[in-house]
Amino acid sequence: MAxxxxxxxxxxxxSTERIGNVARRVAKWHAAGHxxxxxxxxxxxxxxxxxxxxxxxxxxxDPRELDMIAATGEQVSxxxxxxxxxxxxxxxxxxxxxxxxxxxxxxxxxARIVSIDDSKVRADLDAGRVVIVTGFQGxxxxxxxxxxxxxxSDTSAVAMAAALGADECLIFTDVDGVxxxxxxxxxxxxxxEKVTFEEMLEMASLGSKVLxxxxxxxxxxxxxxxxxxSSLTPPDLPVEIEANSGTLITFEEDQDMEQAVxxxxxxxxxxxxxxxxxxxxxxxxxxxxxxxIAEANIDVDMIIQNQSVDGTTDFSFTVPHQELQHALGVMxxxxxxxxxxxxxxxxxxxxxxxxxxxxxxxxxxxxSLMFRTLWEEGINIQMISTSEIKISVVIEDKYxxxxxxxxxxxxxxxxxxxxxxxxxxxxx
Amino acid sequence: MAxxxxxxxxxxxxSTERIGNVARRVAKWHAAGHxxxxxxxxxxxxxxxxxxxxxxxxxxxDPRELDMIAATGEQVSxxxxxxxxxxxxxxxxxxxxxxxxxxxxxxxxxARIVSIDDSKVRADLDAGRVVIVTGFQGxxxxxxxxxxxxxxSDTSAVAMAAALGADECLIFTDVDGVxxxxxxxxxxxxxxEKVTFEEMLEMASLGSKVLxxxxxxxxxxxxxxxxxxSSLTPPDLPVEIEANSGTLITFEEDQDMEQAVxxxxxxxxxxxxxxxxxxxxxxxxxxxxxxxIAEANIDVDMIIQNQSVDGTTDFSFTVPHQELQHALGVMxxxxxxxxxxxxxxxxxxxxxxxxxxxxxxxxxxxxSLMFRTLWEEGINIQMISTSEIKISVVIEDKYxxxxxxxxxxxxxxxxxxxxxxxxxxxxx
Numbered sequence: 001m002a003x004x005x006x007x008x009x010x011x012x013x014x015s016t017e018r019i020g021n022v023a024r025r026v027a028k029w030h031a032a033g034h035x036x037x038x039x040x041x042x043x044x045x046x047x048x049x050x051x052x053x054x055x056x057x058x059x060x061x062d063p064r065e066l067d068m069i070a071a072t073g074e075q076v077s078x079x080x081x082x083x084x085x086x087x088x089x090x091x092x093x094x095x096x097x098x099x100x101x102x103x104x105x106x107x108x109x110x111a112r113i114v115s116i117d118d119s120k121v122r123a124d125l126d127a128g129r130v131v132i133v134t135g136f137q138g139x140x141x142x143x144x145x146x147x148x149x150x151x152x153s154d155t156s157a158v159a160m161a162a163a164l165g166a167d168e169c170l171i172f173t174d175v176d177g178v179x180x181x182x183x184x185x186x187x188x189x190x191x192x193e194k195v196t197f198e199e200m201l202e203m204a205s206l207g208s209k210v211l212x213x214x215x216x217x218x219x220x221x222x223x224x225x226x227x228x229x230s231s232l233t234p235p236d237l238p239v240e241i242e243a244n245s246g247t248l249i250t251f252e253e254d255q256d257m258e259q260a261v262x263x264x265x266x267x268x269x270x271x272x273x274x275x276x277x278x279x280x281x282x283x284x285x286x287x288x289x290x291x292x293i294a295e296a297n298i299d300v301d302m303i304i305q306n307q308s309v310d311g312t313t314d315f316s317f318t319v320p321h322q323e324l325q326h327a328l329g330v331m332x333x334x335x336x337x338x339x340x341x342x343x344x345x346x347x348x349x350x351x352x353x354x355x356x357x358x359x360x361x362x363x364x365x366x367x368s369l370m371f372r373t374l375w376e377e378g379i380n381i382q383m384i385s386t387s388e389i390k391i392s393v394v395i396e397d398k399y400x401x402x403x404x405x406x407x408x409x410x411x412x413x414x415x416x417x418x419x420x421x422x423x424x425x426x427x428x
Numbered sequence: 429m430a431x432x433x434x435x436x437x438x439x440x441x442x443s444t445e446r447i448g449n450v451a452r453r454v455a456k457w458h459a460a461g462h463x464x465x466x467x468x469x470x471x472x473x474x475x476x477x478x479x480x481x482x483x484x485x486x487x488x489x490d491p492r493e494l495d496m497i498a499a500t501g502e503q504v505s506x507x508x509x510x511x512x513x514x515x516x517x518x519x520x521x522x523x524x525x526x527x528x529x530x531x532x533x534x535x536x537x538x539a540r541i542v543s544i545d546d547s548k549v550r551a552d553l554d555a556g557r558v559v560i561v562t563g564f565q566g567x568x569x570x571x572x573x574x575x576x577x578x579x580x581s582d583t584s585a586v587a588m589a590a591a592l593g594a595d596e597c598l599i600f601t602d603v604d605g606v607x608x609x610x611x612x613x614x615x616x617x618x619x620x621e622k623v624t625f626e627e628m629l630e631m632a633s634l635g636s637k638v639l640x641x642x643x644x645x646x647x648x649x650x651x652x653x654x655x656x657x658s659s660l661t662p663p664d665l666p667v668e669i670e671a672n673s674g675t676l677i678t679f680e681e682d683q684d685m686e687q688a689v690x691x692x693x694x695x696x697x698x699x700x701x702x703x704x705x706x707x708x709x710x711x712x713x714x715x716x717x718x719x720x721i722a723e724a725n726i727d728v729d730m731i732i733q734n735q736s737v738d739g740t741t742d743f744s745f746t747v748p749h750q751e752l753q754h755a756l757g758v759m760x761x762x763x764x765x766x767x768x769x770x771x772x773x774x775x776x777x778x779x780x781x782x783x784x785x786x787x788x789x790x791x792x793x794x795x796s797l798m799f800r801t802l803w804e805e806g807i808n809i810q811m812i813s814t815s816e817i818k819i820s821v822v823i824e825d826k827y828x829x830x831x832x833x834x835x836x837x838x839x840x841x842x843x844x845x846x847x848x849x850x851x852x853x854x855x856x
Contacts, residue, residue, distance in 0.1 A: 016481055016484040016485050019485065020485065050504060053444055053504070053508060054507070054508060054511055056444040057444050057447065057448065057508060057511050057512050057515060058511050058512075058514070058515040061511040061515075062510065062511050062514050064521075065507040065508075065510040065511045065514070065522055066507070066511070068503060068506065068507035068510075068522055068524070069503070069507035069508060071503075072500035072503050072504050075496060075497070075499075075500050075503075076478065076481070076497050076500050078496065079482070079493040079494070079496035080481060080482060080485060080493075080497060082490065082493040082496075083482055083485050083489040083493045083494070084485050084486075086486070086490050086493070087485060087486040087489075093492075094493055094496055096496070096573075098526070099571055099572075143527055144527075145524075
């Protein structure tokens with residue numbers, strides 16, 4: 001008998017019929033003797049409807065009141081799921097975040113969970129009930145309703161699992177796990193049975209949509225075994241099969257010996273590149289370039305500064321695509337003359353491709369395999385950035401799919417891994 | 429400067445544009461120096477949508493979970509209204525029932541308010557804020573969400589006014605006050621400037637839809653001056669005009685000397701009559717007839733037992749129209765033979781017409797004026813029932829409008845009352 005937290009997304013909760021299916025799935029785990037806590041999202045479309053109402057009144061509504069409104073979507077979901085469970089004979093009870101209580105800081109619309117009081121939930125589990133807790137929300141120390149921001153239900157579920165010391169947190173979603181790369185780009189992409197949370201973190205920040213990055217961070221911090229699996233299988237799929245489906249996000253020490261070197265190829269084309277030429281090479285120049293960008297609230301991802309030649313250098317960085325014009329304006333108005341640079345060049349046609357793997361820590365030669373593979377395909381590398389378990393390159397965006405396919409093959413991800421499947425990838 | 433509680437119904441809150449109008453109306457009172465607490469209903473249609481979702485899953489959903497779901501409608505409303513007020517520069521804050529807290533008993537879907545903690549509301553009022561509190565809901569002593577049942581927002585507003593010792597509770601609605609009778613039946617019906625809560629109570633229970641009967645009871649118990657007025661006037665109608673519009677529900681001791689004898693004519697055709705003939709006249713017979721009806725959960729309104737002639741009597745009572753077949757079944761199966769009665773006769777074609785007035789306490793001859801008026805119109809009276817401030821008769825339903833018009837005229841309600849307008853009536 002295990003204590004299991006299950007999270008269901010908005011699509012799974014999208015109609016009363018689908019909520020009935022969720023109830024059957026939960027009832028199956030309960031009948032198998034497990035203690036089950038469920039964290040459902042709002043019904044698909046409901047959060048957007050609520051935020052839309054608020055923005056009809058004011059495009060920038062008061063955040064406290066926005067949270068008061070947005071939190072109702074999940075409150076409806078938990079009540080409906082409790083009714084569905086009771087209807088099929090499973091005792092169940094729903095709680096809003098403030099009832100549990102899920103205590104957060106006061107950062108409306110993007111609050112962070114501070115602590116969870118598990119006493120009510122435990123008492124109900126002890127009484128044999130399925131406990132259903134709203135995702136996405138909590139309550140601050142003044143008793144105001146807060147929300148965790150988009151995708152916050154993933155974080156709620158993992159945090160609840162951490163508070164309860166749950167054996168596993170199951171994230172039911174509309175993909176059946178984490179892949180070595182996007183199967184739409186590489187048909188040979190494979191689902192991974194396991195992936196480490198560090199790899200997942202690198203992939204999530206690179207554009208994976210399987211699981212919210214904050215949920216992954218939480219899982220890592222509190223060592224919550226988290227499994228991403230499909231909610232599209234039949235609700236009466238046997239528990240012993242479902243319990244081993246999807247992808248388990250786990251920890252390095254849990255990994256088998258046959259750990260593959262590289263686990264996945266991530267990519268995105270959400271960024272644009274800005275290059276500043278002929279930058280005088282003197283102390284403080286990076287701050288003088290990027291300070292005004294930070295003040296304008298523009299996120300910067302990759303930053304490259306080359307060795308200077310004859311006292312000047314080229315300085316490049318990437319920003320979100322939709323911020324390119326804004327960033328170019330800042331550079332031309334506030335930076336160019338101030339530092340005495342040459343030209344400011346913006347390039348929206350770039351893509352970032354990354355090779356990710358925890359085995360990178362102990363293996364050499366992976367970067368050169370990546371560079372050789374791209375060279376063999378005739379793809380020019382514009383920028384390179386590395387971390388402990390990842391190598392990222394910026395290339396011209398039209399070569400992105402070609403690069404991903406070539407790398408997926410070159411790193412042996414096209415074949416099933418021996419022993420345990422390993423690796424990691426972007427979501428479907 | 430007064431402390432005013434304002435309640436707005438679902439129609440007034442029916443769209444973001446209308447919520448903007450409510451905000452302008454509230455802002456006007458706030459600008460005039462008043463301390464304002466607002467209790468809005470859910471947006472029109474929203475409560476039905478939520479209950480409909482629950483009933484799609486189970487026609488008889490768990491009441492605790494139903495309240496969890498239904499309470500969200502008002503939570504959205506308060507948040508939207510707070511945003512609308514802040515958008516036009518009025519500081520405002522919203523609270524759900526549990527945040528205030530509005531403490532209720534544990535009777536889910538029909539909870540009763542036990543107490544209201546006014547400390548947060550007072551602190552916000554002292555800080556110059558408009559305070560917006562969800563209607564229709566509260567929290568029980570276990571921290572579970574409860575709702576007060578349909579129309580409960582009226583009760584919430586009056587209870588909040590009582591807790592705060594408010595100067596007046598304004599119920600904004602889509603009728604412009606209380607009338608001497610339904611203007612659709614009697615075009616000469618007049619709006620009353622004042623009506624006592626006792627009269628309002630008699631009228632409410634007789635079918636008035638202006639104000640929920642529990643709200644009227646609350647107003648009477650805690651002596652809350654309550655005004656029913658139109659939300660369809662321009663939002664910028666001057667405060668001094670709006671403050672005297674509609675109908676004020678007040679207390680006998682507040683009434684002017686010129687109190688009219690009769691204040692209104694109420695009517696309904698929601699009931700059906702059952703007559704049991706040749707009932708043996710012996711002790712316990714009323715219980716033997718009505719006990720099984722009560723056990724079947726059927727409401728009984730009027731009950732008439734005549735003086736017996738030669739040891740048997742006829743016994744009649746009225747039940748809600750939709751319960752007639754059910755009640756007849758009970759009578760035929762459980763009562764008729766048991767007491768040795770003659771026949772059981774059901775009659776769905778009846779109407780009840782009542783003359784209501786606080787002056788009835790001190791005036792005689794009113795019943796005979798009523799009976800004479802009906803006789804002059806050739807209308808036969810089937811049943812009669814009286815209370816301290818009301819006389820009701822049951823007649824054949826096709827004469828209902830005729831009876832109401834004749835009585836409205838006979839009791840002098842067609843002309844404006846001298847001095848203060850008085851009286852009372854069914855809602856529009």
